[in-house]
Amino acid sequence: MTVIHVQGRRNSMNVQKVMWALGELALGYRREDVGGSFGYPDDYPARNPNRVVPTLQDGELVMWDSNACVRYLARTYGHGGLWPEETRTLAHADQWMDWQATSAGPAFMRVFINQIRRSSEQADQAQMAAGLKGCARCYELLDDHLSKQPYVAGDEFSMGDIPIGTMSYRYLALEIERPALAHVDAWYQRLAERAAYQHHVMIPFGRNPEEWQAAEDENARLQ
Numbered sequence: 001m002t003v004i005h006v007q008g009r010r011n012s013m014n015v016q017k018v019m020w021a022l023g024e025l026a027l028g029y030r031r032e033d034v035g036g037s038f039g040y041p042d043d044y045p046a047r048n049p050n051r052v053v054p055t056l057q058d059g060e061l062v063m064w065d066s067n068a069c070v071r072y073l074a075r076t077y078g079h080g081g082l083w084p085e086e087t088r089t090l091a092h093a094d095q096w097m098d099w100q101a102t103s104a105g106p107a108f109m110r111v112f113i114n115q116i117r118r119s120s121e122q123a124d125q126a127q128m129a130a131g132l133k134g135c136a137r138c139y140e141l142l143d144d145h146l147s148k149q150p151y152v153a154g155d156e157f158s159m160g161d162i163p164i165g166t167m168s169y170r171y172l173a174l175e176i177e178r179p180a181l182a183h184v185d186a187w188y189q190r191l192a193e194r195a196a197y198q199h200h201v202m203i204p205f206g207r208n209p210e211e212w213q214a215a216e217d218e219n220a221r222l223q
């Protein structure tokens with residue numbers, strides 16, 4: 001049986017994308033706590049010169065960058081499911097993955113870092129305000145898109161939902177200003193019914209650096 005090795009702490013959003021994909025595909029896996037307060041093994045830079053988590057190993061293949069890892073898993077193990085067979089649907093799944101990485105993700109990180117990872121004294125309010133504005137713009141666009149179809153690439157759940165779905169658990173859980181997002185909320189409810197999403201993504205992350213660290217400790221060793 002295939003056992004995929006993932007290096008990365010359980011409370012990393014980028015690790016969660018890969019774990020969720022593994023869960024959807026019902027693949028065997030072993031996750032190792034790496035990054036954050038767990039630090040990095042000495043051979044990590046040789047495996048991942050980008051020196052962030054996650055790193056995925058499947059047999060001889062070692063690779064990194066979360067959305068690329070999700071694509072690899074979907075293409076290798078999820079034809080007709082996570083990996084849509086129809087080329088236009090596949091193109092849209094791909095598009096929304098890149099959009100998460102290059103548009104929605106950077107805006108969200110400005111919010112998340114200042115709201116959770118920094119103390120209120122350290123928070124950069126200008127960066128936070130810019131992040132909130134960027135997120136509102138991105139989520140209004142997503143809401144409009146999801147008013148026309150149940151999942152980002154069409155009628156079925158696909159790999160396209162994974163990066164933005166992972167981020168959305170946090171965006172919707174934060175105590176921040178958000179526009180009204182009826183269609184995003186309905187899509188999120190659909191994701192929240194999925195066992196792999198519940199297990200790998202819907203993980204409480206606290207409200208401040210102390211609670212964040214406590215949650216990181218609580219999740220150590222959990223698979």
Ligand SMILES: N[C@@H](CCC(=O)N[C@@H](CS)C(=O)NCC(=O)O)C(=O)O
Nearest residue numbers: 012013014035036052053054065066
């Ligand atoms: N583009 C990379 C970004 C990875 C990244 O920034 N990972 C964060 C965690 S979400 C990280 O490793 N932070 C440092 C650490 O945890 O030690 C990916 O998508 O995999």
